[in-house]
Amino acid sequence: MTLLWDADPTASDRYSFALGADIVRFDNLATATRALQEYVNDPLLIIGPEVDMQSACDLSDFARVERPEMGVVLMRRRLDVTVLAQALRSGIREVIPADDLTALADAARRSRELSSKVAGHVGDAAVTEGRVVTVFSAKGGVGKTTFSTNLGAYLASKGSKVLLMDLDLAFGDVAISLQLLPQNSMSDLIAMSGHLDAQGLASIVTRHESGLDVAAAPSEPSDADRIPGALVGEALRVARRAYDYVVVDTPPAFTEHVLAAFDVSDLLILIATLDIPAVKNLRLSLDTLDLLGSPKESRVVVLNRSDAKVGLRAEDVVAAIRQDIAITVPSSAAVPASINRGVPIVLDEPRHAVSVALRELADRFIRVQPAAGSPGSKADEPKRSERWSLTRGSKR
Structure with missing residues (x-):
């Protein structure tokens, strides 16, 4: 052929x-x-x-x-x-x-x-490629960074080689959430654009005590505009050859960097909370992903703070988004407390209900090779020529 x-x-x-x-x-x-x-x-x-x-x-x-x-x-x-x-x-x-x-x-x-x-x-x-997992919500404040840091730390604690990449390039909080003081960041990849390799990527990561490697967002918000979407795609392709898992934290918008991550992701974790703006944005995100040709089998919907008494139920969310919720995560004051300590709750309090839910998310959808037709599976993906380009919006 x-x-x-x-x-x-x-x-x-x-x-x-x-x-x-x-x-x-x-x-x-x-x-x-x-x-x-x-x-x-x-x-x-x-x-x-x-x-x-x-x-x-x-x-x-x-x-x-x-x-x-x-x-x-x-x-x-x-x-x-x-x-x-x-x-x-x-x-x-x-x-x-x-x-x-x-x-x-x-x-x-x-x-x-x-x-x-x-x-x-x-x-x-033969080169074995790792899995790229992108955590996304079109609304801020739903817990994307909490999910990303905890999932990354948990996967690393199980002996896997894991990179957490902060794609909220203007206002990323991954480093501060883990109380890291990175000497380098994603902006240092600009000079290596077009010829980035594993050694170059390793030169900008910061190691967390859990064993998790972090590619931090730039310290200056203005640097975000200097990082092209193509460089993000290049970095993720290099990373998946060097790591077992690459977890991507994102800003609450369909930026060119986010679309580049979607293009190479094996699994999208979409987060919502029990409030009307978050549910509305999740519905619009799902519609946008359908338009762009992202396969439904590669998406997992997670409801964070699922036990909040705010007049909206999980059943209402399912009806609104027309898709099942895979995992529900309860709310707890222990979560912001763990962030303030810079220790992921999944490691600090492994028996906590939030930790149990996060481990279930990782074990069910990230760590295992998904069966055909399940979230993350590529077996039922449409042919590439029948899909839409995430980065260009043109029909394939």
């Missing part, structure tokens, strides 16, 4: 003479990026002549890290030194004229031969 990135619906037929009939076509960068993660047995990617050069190079950079055995062949309507230099720097194997099908067939053959040799070496040391 050959992967083809070309917006022209007739491109598969046009290139079938050179590439064969078994072609899977994608029409945008986000879809093509996902395809490289799904079609892991297909070593050849052809990029059509109408794809802009920067996007083609971005995808090739991604493939060079995530799929080193994959060959990328670029078609251009005009060849010049600048194009060839950019292609070389991005790891593109060959650049060929767009109207030369014979050259395309030859380039595809050479690339497949090289890929088969490279795959023999890559396969000797």
Whole structure:
């Protein structure tokens, strides 16, 4: 099978003479990026002549890290030194004229031969990827950071290698909630954009006494605007190869950083509380995720402070959001007290009802490999080409 990135619906037929009939076509960068993660047995990617050069190079950079055995062949309507230099720097194997099908067939053959040799070496040391879990709510004050820090600390306490990434880049509270004084933060990744590796990521994390690694938000809110969404995606892809679990704390908004995290997440934990604004925002969030093509199987809805006597019941929330609540977490003054001490309650008071609920959330939906059709399962995900891009909002 050959992967083809070309917006022209007739491109598969046009290139079938050179590439064969078994072609899977994608029409945008986000879809093509996902395809490289799904079609892991297909070593050849052809990029059509109408794809802009920067996007083609971005995808090739991604493939060079995530799929080193994959060959990328670029078609251009005009060849010049600048194009060839950019292609070389991005790891593109060959650049060929767009109207030369014979050259395309030859380039595809050479690339497949090289890929088969490279795959023999890559396969000797298979890489196991960790799970990316994003905690989100479109309303502030529902407990996202409390959930993120406690889930991360609990997973780390079980012997797993865990990274907690604070994507509330302007006003993140992960570090202060754990009473950490980070020397580095997410803003230090900017200089490594495009060539970030595990060593570079390790240079900006701060270790918590639980064994949890934390990638803290910048200390200056203005630094958030300097961090592109693409860098967040790059950091998460590197992190999942270095850690068993990556837990992502988020701001209460669909920012480009949050959408980048959604794109690579295996599980979304969506939090609500028993108040009308939180329920309304959760309903809108679910509708937005449906529109963006996020699979329902990868979502878990959690009701925090579920025992609050405020005239709204869990049943009312279920009716409003039209989705079951997976876990209910009671309210307790012990939670803010644990935050003030900088010790996650799941470790400090393991028998507390809140701790029991948080452990259940981790054990049921994060630590175990989910069965097909359950939250976090990829078995029932729609084909990538049938989904929507989370980062661009275009149909796949």
